[in-house]
Amino acid sequence: xxxxxxxxxxxxxxxxxxxxxxxxxxxxxxxVTHGHSDHARSGMTRYLATRSAKPVIQHxxxxxxxxxxxxxxxxxxxGDATVSFHPAGHVPGSAQIRVSVKGEVWVxxxxxxxxxxxxxxxxxxxxxxxxxxxxxxxxxxxxxxxxDILARQINDWWATNKAAGRFSVLGAYxxxxxxxxxxxxxxxIGPILTHGAIEATNIVLRNQGITLPQxxxxxxxLNVHDHPxxxxxxxxGAMAQPWGAxxxxxxxxxxxxxxxxxxxxxxxxxxxxxFVVSDHADWAGLNTAIRETGATKVFATHGYTGSFRRxxxxxxxxxxxxxxxxxxxx
Amino acid sequence: xxxxxxxxxRLDDPTGPDAKIAALLGYFQTAPDGxxxxxxxxxxxxxxxxxxxANQLRAWAIACAGxxxxxxEDSYRVVGDLSExxxxxxxxxxxxxxxxxxxxxxxxxxxxxxxxETRKSAILNIWDGMPAAERFWFIKLLTxxxxxxxxxxxxxxxxxxxxxxxxxxxxxxxxxxxxPDTTTWHNLIEAxxxxxxxxxxxxxxxxxxxxxxxxxxxxAEWQATHAWGGARCQFILRGGSHALWSQDGALITxxxxxxxxxxxxxxxxxxxxGALRAFAGDAPLGADAVHARIxxxxxxxxxxxxxxxxxxxxxxxEHDGSDLRQSxxxxxxxxxxxxxxxxxxxxPLRLSSAVEFASWSDLETQRxxxxxxxxxxxxxxxxxxxxLASKTMRWIWNAPPLTVDAVLIYxxxxxxxxxxxxxxFTFAVWNGQTLTPFTRTSTGLxxxxxxxxxxxxxxxxxxxxxxxxxxxxxxxxxxxxDDIHASPRHKSGVxxxxxxxxxxxxxxxxxxxxxxxxxxxMRATYG
Numbered sequence: 069x070x071x072x073x074x075x076x077x078x079x080x081x082x083x084x085x086x087x088x089x090x091x092x093x094x095x096x097x098x099x100v101t102h103g104h105s106d107h108a109r110s111g112m113t114r115y116l117a118t119r120s121a122k123p124v125i126q127h128x129x130x131x132x133x134x135x136x137x138x139x140x141x142x143x144x145x146x147g148d149a150t151v152s153f154h155p156a157g158h159v160p161g162s163a164q165i166r167v168s169v170k171g172e173v174w175v176x177x178x179x180x181x182x183x184x185x186x187x188x189x190x191x192x193x194x195x196x197x198x199x200x201x202x203x204x205x206x207x208x209x210x211x212x213x214x215x216d217i218l219a220r221q222i223n224d225w226w227a228t229n230k231a232a233g234r235f236s237v238l239g240a241y242x243x244x245x246x247x248x249x250x251x252x253x254x255x256x257i258g259p260i261l262t263h264g265a266i267e268a269t270n271i272v273l274r275n276q277g278i279t280l281p282q283x284x285x286x287x288x289x290l291n292v293h294d295h296p297x298x299x300x301x302x303x304x305g306a307m308a309q310p311w312g313a314x315x316x317x318x319x320x321x322x323x324x325x326x327x328x329x330x331x332x333x334x335x336x337x338x339x340x341x342x343f344v345v346s347d348h349a350d351w352a353g354l355n356t357a358i359r360e361t362g363a364t365k366v367f368a369t370h371g372y373t374g375s376f377r378r379x380x381x382x383x384x385x386x387x388x389x390x391x392x393x394x395x396x397x398x
Numbered sequence: 399x400x401x402x403x404x405x406x407x408r409l410d411d412p413t414g415p416d417a418k419i420a421a422l423l424g425y426f427q428t429a430p431d432g433x434x435x436x437x438x439x440x441x442x443x444x445x446x447x448x449x450x451x452a453n454q455l456r457a458w459a460i461a462c463a464g465x466x467x468x469x470x471e472d473s474y475r476v477v478g479d480l481s482e483x484x485x486x487x488x489x490x491x492x493x494x495x496x497x498x499x500x501x502x503x504x505x506x507x508x509x510x511x512x513x514x515e516t517r518k519s520a521i522l523n524i525w526d527g528m529p530a531a532e533r534f535w536f537i538k539l540l541t542x543x544x545x546x547x548x549x550x551x552x553x554x555x556x557x558x559x560x561x562x563x564x565x566x567x568x569x570x571x572x573x574x575x576x577x578p579d580t581t582t583w584h585n586l587i588e589a590x591x592x593x594x595x596x597x598x599x600x601x602x603x604x605x606x607x608x609x610x611x612x613x614x615x616x617x618a619e620w621q622a623t624h625a626w627g628g629a630r631c632q633f634i635l636r637g638g639s640h641a642l643w644s645q646d647g648a649l650i651t652x653x654x655x656x657x658x659x660x661x662x663x664x665x666x667x668x669x670x671x672g673a674l675r676a677f678a679g680d681a682p683l684g685a686d687a688v689h690a691r692i693x694x695x696x697x698x699x700x701x702x703x704x705x706x707x708x709x710x711x712x713x714x715x716e717h718d719g720s721d722l723r724q725s726x727x728x729x730x731x732x733x734x735x736x737x738x739x740x741x742x743x744x745x746p747l748r749l750s751s752a753v754e755f756a757s758w759s760d761l762e763t764q765r766x767x768x769x770x771x772x773x774x775x776x777x778x779x780x781x782x783x784x785x786l787a788s789k790t791m792r793w794i795w796n797a798p799p800l801t802v803d804a805v806l807i808y809x810x811x812x813x814x815x816x817x818x819x820x821x822x823f824t825f826a827v828w829n830g831q832t833l834t835p836f837t838r839t840s841t842g843l844x845x846x847x848x849x850x851x852x853x854x855x856x857x858x859x860x861x862x863x864x865x866x867x868x869x870x871x872x873x874x875x876x877x878x879x880d881d882i883h884a885s886p887r888h889k890s891g892v893x894x895x896x897x898x899x900x901x902x903x904x905x906x907x908x909x910x911x912x913x914x915x916x917x918x919x920m921r922a923t924y925g
């Protein structure tokens with residue numbers, strides 16, 4: 069039987085339905101797992117995404133992008149392929165894409181995490197023959213901090229800084245991580261200020277009915293010193309730029325990422341603190357997710373593909389690596 | 399051990415000294431005395447003996463986590479630290495036992511008396527009761543490799559703030575061979591000790607670099623001596639015992655046992671300021687030999703046989719028990735000379751001899767040759783000046799640096815923020831027909847140089863070794879440095895102090911670069 073999905077220079081391709089999943093170059097028809105810029109790229113003639121992923125994708129790609137929507141679990145016929153989208157738990161609206169051709173079922177995971185962040189639709193295992201899995205954190209050194217401990221760590225850090233009259237500047241990606249942190253911290257500790265890029269995403273998500281605590285956007289008119297001891301959510305880029313300087317020297321800086329599990333990465337970031345929080349699956353999460361699909365064939369992409377493939381092969385899977393033009397591998 | 403692990407983690411974070419001191423103070427204000435004592439011991443390098451090898455722990459962790467050897471190796475390559483890799487791959491703990499640091503150290507000591515099987519199951523059981531953050535430090539304790547990211551001087555500052563004592567007092571208390579088994583927190587840190595006050599050094603008089611010698615005015619008003627590269631220090635003799643302090647606040651009495659006999663020949667109540675110089679018999683050695691000695695914890699007979707340290711006296715700060723710092727340099731020097739003429743010549747104490755000069759140009763000639771005498775340059779002090787913490791009384795006039803012409807052979811890209819530029823360069827000299835690398839630096843290159851060189855490196859890369867690129871030997875640079883000494887660890891056999899790029903000789907062919915023999919000659923002359 070022909071493969072349901074193939075790996076091309078433009079991205080994951082389905083010949084039966086003549087569409088691409090998360091294509092990297094302009095194509096006619098793109099099925100998009102979620103709104104992060106390495107998955108939802110501009111230049112496609114038509115997009116298909118989940119209803120809850122669409123607002124952010126539209127916001128990022130502009131009003132001219134043609135985006136059809138689909139509900140989670142709804143099936144749609146495209147050519148000879150039947151597709152459906154299933155929660156990936158990565159960010160609000162993020163999906164795994166199930167493609168079935170003549171009874172053969174393949175699932176492209178996009179990015180996913182198996183723990184419930186209280187914000188994204190929780191991950192659901194989708195039974196399939198072949199599973200295309202990310203493995204950003206596909207080594208046994210990555211085991212995420214439990215939610216309650218993480219919340220305590222961040223809240224303690226913020227409260228201590230506030231008591232000492234310091235701002236707490238926390239770096240996080242604008243879509244997903246920032247909102248997850250917003251729902252993790254205790255907003256009673258003090259005011260929360262946000263960088264413009266984060267606030268823009270907050271507005272989009274609030275408009276689609278997601279509840280986030282009150283935030284104050286940092287604008288040129290705002291005097292940040294009117295909000296002493298505030299928690300400031302910043303994009304990683306903004307922290308390094310003059311934007312970060314307006315809070316003065318009396319700040320404590322931190323970064324929230326799965327990479328903060330590694331001491332070397334924490335030191336390289338040169339932040340005061342690193343919180344281990346990721347929207348990707350950790351080692352246990354990856355292994356459980358793959359097992360629960362019941363797939364015999366697994367494709368590893370994005371991350372420690374070499375080590376992870378070998379591990380899967382030794383566990384008895386028919387495991388292969390998907391070559392990507394991921395700049396991180398270059 | 400949560401509190402101690404939190405402290406070590408805070409010290410390990412890349413924060414400034416203030417945050418680290420705050421973390422230390424927070425810990426010392428709440429921890430029990432036993433834990434405080436052990437923390438001071440650990441942070442001052444008094445770690446318990448290693449009871450398992452890192453390889454044993456590695457094997458146990460692989461088995462415990464159900465991993466394969468190769469997967470652990472792949473992980474280790476990403477993490478870069480064996481203890482950390484072990485701590486990270488272990489399965490999550492099934493319970494959390496929060497025992498004191500002292501409890502764990504006692505446990506480690508007890509385990510050292512058990513056979514390997516018992517030790518293994520005990521350690522696996524302990525791991526199962528600890529979160530990863532604590533495990534990491536516990537493994538460091540087990541392997542004797544605990545080095546939290548702090549210096550002893552930060553610890554001393556924190557303890558001084560905590561107890562309201564000054565830093566020399568704490569330094570004095572922490573000095574020597576104590577362990578938490580032989581003392582208590584109270585005895586070590588708090589109990590009164592009459593010798594404490596007696597051992598105190600004076601603040602060192604700060605120095606300035608001479609930029610324009612004529613600014614100093616009338617040459618007749620100034621005294622010149624050689625400036626030695628070895629450690630500047632104060633020898634203190636009070637109450638029948640002596641102490642030796644280096645300028646950076648370290649108590650190095652035990653590191654320089656040569657000076658102990660001075661007690662028998664100098665009167666009580668004497669404080670001499672000077673510099674240490676190292677000799678092998680009569681042959682002078684470089685400043686590196688002094689540092690190699692005074693940074694050791696223990697001095698062996700072999701070290702003493704290899705190098706002998708001598709105090710080159712520059713100044714007298716206390717005479718017959720009275721503070722002499724308000725007197726003029728001429729008066730202080732007169733008393734110092736009297737001391738030295740009345741002590742036997744074989745004592746490791748010499749007067750820094752005056753450099754005679756009639757004019758500044760005369761002195762300039764002396765500066766040019768200062769390195770041949772083994773000095774870094776000249777020390778100038780006003781004859782009427784008191785020994786004060788004032789900036790305009792003590793001047794260092796550096797001798798011109800040593801220089802060689804060298805060929806650029808390797809380039810390395812900068813850290814994250816400057817990853818688009820090559821910012822570290824390795825230079826080589828000729829050794830027959832081949833180029834032997836001898837130093838690595840980027841100091842002295844302008845941003846424009848870096849940009850130009852980076853473009854050139856990209857086009858002229860011969861091969862890559864990780865982040866390092868080997869380039870076609872093309873460019874010659876003049877490299878300046880302050881000192882050169884033998885170093886068996888380096889391919890070239892020499893190491894330089896403060897190497898920097900003086901200029902880029904764009905018109906010089908690589909064949910005209912210096913040779914390894916030239917460097918060896920310099921080492922023989924100046925090292």
